Amino acid sequence: MFEVGSTLDLELLRTFQVVAQSGSLAATAEVRHRTLSAISMQMKRLETELDVRLLERGPRGVTLTASGELLLREAQALLRAHDTLVSRFSRERLSGRVRLGIPEDYARELLDDTLPQFMARHPGILLDVTTDTSGRLARGLRARRLDLAVVLDHAAGLEGGETLWHPTPVWAGPAQGALHQEAIVPLAVHPAECPYRQLAADALDAAQRPWRAIFTSTSIHAVEKAIETGMAIGVLDRERVTGAMRALDENDGLPALRRCVARLHFARTIAAASQPAVEALAELLRQRLSGRGPWQWDALSARSPG
Known part of the structure; x- marks a missing residue:
């Protein structure tokens, strides 16, 4: 039980922070240069001192409880304040x-x-x-x-x-024209593994709207130019919609995009x-x-x- 006047070991909080970030006691042991059993004992000690459950242990690692999330925020603030104070006076960069x-x-x-x-x-x-x-x-x-x-x-x-x-992803098309009404929707997108590309594909597939990626680039500026010049429509963050584009939505016959x-x-x-x-x-x-x-x-x- 944590009593008034007691102090927490900052090293326990540092270990807890790494556990929270990595989601793994084994990974924490590697980072902290300690054995797995030592890391486990530190976490049990921290839970005992605070008299609260901080971690949920599962087959894929550990996750934070609600109390663990609260402690993480407080611990990060405390460790930042401590380290800032030490560096200020130690001249250590x-x-x-x-x-x-x-x-x-x-x-x-x-x-x-x-x-x-x-x-x-x-x-x-x-x-x-x-x-x-x-x-x-x-x-x-x-x-x-x-x-x-x-x-x-x-x-x-x-x-x-x-x-x-x-983020606020939206459909974006050229300021003029109606590419979004074509039978096969022409898209300007990033390559596979881009969430915005997946947002567009999932929404159109769910609405049973055929589509084709006619312009693919790793460059956001190239994708934007393809939209501005009327080659295709795409999904962009709302803040990236330029004066040469217009945002499109369900009123234009396009399906809603899920949140990101x-x-x-x-x-x-x-x-x-x-x-x-x-x-x-x-x-x-x-x-x-x-x-x-x-x-x-x-x-x-x-x-x-x-």
Whole structure:
């Protein structure tokens, strides 16, 4: 039982944070350089001290209980405050390598401000950034080619993650014309493993509307140009609909699109030397993206004085 005046071991909270991020006691043991039994004992000790169940153990790993989710938020804030205080007085700079994956559709917004600011704050960190479809980013996480990624929806079976914001995908067509009324709907899309491509395919298939991908590109700008010039229609974030396009919906005879979620995912194992750097970048992404996404941050920045 946790009593007034008692103190929690920060190392227990650090281990708990890694367990929450990885969803695996075995992966945590590798990251924390301890045995599996030691990690298990630490988690049992933490649960005993707090007198609450924090983890649900299953065949595919561990998940957080409601109390665990609450503790994770509080523990992250406490550890951030602690580490900031220590670094401020120790003159110790973060170092290590962080391999970040971001969807192509959001690269420009993140590169405009967030990532350059991170590099300026932490010149000792080597940042490697990859842009790709969410499905391929998910594979990169599982193959340990990435440490951290922003991924749309449950790409390629990737589960868990921290919800950052809810994108607003819409049908987009050229400002003039009625391509959406054609017998076989012409689409401009990213390659397979793109959530927006899947949204379009699922909606049209469910409505029994034939479709064909007549333009496929890994570049969001190329997809946008194909829509603007009247080659095809596509699914874009509402904020990407330009003056040369128009948003389409059920009133135009197109099926509704299901909701989409952007989540922050960590690799199941992260090199111990890079863990503080990875968490530092994750925290900046949370600050900038949680609840609003990159578009709303840009709007807020434009309105703020100075």
